[in-house]
Amino acid sequence: MILPVEIIHLKTVRKEGNNMINAILLMLVLGALLGLGLGIADKVLKVEVDERIETVTSMLPGYNCGGCGFAGCAGLASGLVEGTVTQVSRCKPCKEDRRKEICDYLNETPGPTGECVKVTA
Numbered sequence: 001m002i003l004p005v006e007i008i009h010l011k012t013v014r015k016e017g018n019n020m021i022n023a024i025l026l027m028l029v030l031g032a033l034l035g036l037g038l039g040i041a042d043k044v045l046k047v048e049v050d051e052r053i054e055t056v057t058s059m060l061p062g063y064n065c066g067g068c069g070f071a072g073c074a075g076l077a078s079g080l081v082e083g084t085v086t087q088v089s090r091c092k093p094c095k096e097d098r099r100k101e102i103c104d105y106l107n108e109t110p111g112p113t114g115e116c117v118k119v120t121a
């Protein structure tokens with residue numbers, strides 16, 4: 001024979017079990033929604049990075065002296081790749097053979113648009 005106290009206890013246990021399952025389902029749904037949101041944000045907010053900037057930056061001396069008129073070597077590399085600067089000789093510490101290498105690289109390597117920039121040593 002089951003006592004009324006035991007029935008109340010069983011109902012309480014069952015209710016707590018349902019709450020646990022509901023909490024787990026809620027976490028799964030929230031995780032799926034947040035994952036979907038992150039996936040969409042990754043596609044919509046994606047920033048195209050021109051790899052040539054990083055390559056040219058690594059080819060420059062790396063002194064970050066500002067002699068070229070930019071705050072650092074990455075600034076000159078961006079200027080060269082974006083076409084706002086056409087002469088690698090803006091970097092005075094850069095040796096002649098390295099300037100030629102940078103010129104050859106930029107004149108022969110297309111960017112994301114498929115076009116190369118024309119620079120001189």
Ligand code: SF4
Pocket residue numbers: 060061062063064065066067068069070071072073074076090091092093094
């Ligand atoms: S002058 Fe050359 S070394 Fe100096 S910051 Fe400009 S690119 Fe770098």
